[in-house]
Amino acid sequence: MYSESKTAQMAGYLLLKRGGRMAYIKLMKLLYLADREYMITYGDSMTGDRAVSMNNGPVLSRTYDLLKSGSPEEESPWDDWIAGEADFEVSLKKRVNGLDDDDAFDELSKANKRILDKVFDEYGRYKRFELCDLTHRVCAEWQNPHGSSVPISPKDILMAGGKSESEADELIRHMRERDALKQFSRQLA
Template identity: 30%
Template sequence: MKTIEQIEKIKAVVLYVLNKMPTGVDYIKLSKLLYFAQRESLVLYGKTIFDDTFKARDRGPVPTLTYKVLKMIENGDDFNECNELKEFGNSIKVVRQKATALQNCNIDLLTSIDMKILDDTIKKYGNINSKKLSEMTHDEVYNSIIEKMKDDPEKNIFTLIDIARSGGASEEMIEYIRNKQVLKKALA
């Protein structure tokens, strides 16, 4: 499970996107916007904007915690079994798989770089329909994960290196990300 801090950051990122798109965003488009923003951050800076895990699904990468919260809201869950997600769940409205923000995002949790990447992502991809966005994520990296899943369904996770490679990160940036991950594991 994610820490409270990680959940708060994911919530801030999701609300930032939803606040910028006040008429609402369907699950697929929201997932792809979050993926493209995360990818851009990894390619440019070797860091994530938020700590949601992306899994391969039929329509492309899906941020797992965000998707779980959206589905819980849609199903009318009161979050009693997942109290740590209650505030996140109460911040979003879902009607027919379309999410809208019920509150403003806590921008104190986002850096100026995070917001610029999110703004640029919304500007670049926000007017593209969900089907096309989904197709855009079905690249070589996605296809290799789908192939691995044929052997082992548990291999459906996009690593940070997978996401960075999908965005065309340089080998130097890939090595930087790899070294950061090794250090993080060593310190854990």
């Protein structure tokens, strides 16, 4: 189940680590890599977004739309956190008191932050198109969409990350159960 609010906080966290601004395509890749790493490590998606292969590598579909166009909603967590800038860049819009600001980053667990830190430490130094090229090589689940987009299943991500088919199937079953519980909880609220 997609969480725009959590995804916006993830983006804000990465932007803050980078000094508050970066190319939107680089942010998109870092968010994908973080969601991927979290899924491989913990058996769940941080964002709840759907992954797709595009020409410049794998992306999170709904997050990509937010990065390109902003939110269509009048009140949007994404638009509270992220501002579009010139030269295909985005910046941190929300005022936060550092990476340890638990009030601002209230949807990010310690495990979420560890994954974001790990991904930024490993990939944050790359320039935008270097990172695109790198995701073609390190993300075995990516396939060339030839100008379109091709869905990437969680099973593809898990197996590319070293899980066996049976392990991937079991993790996906647990993901679906958690999503069903989240939906049920939202209906009760």
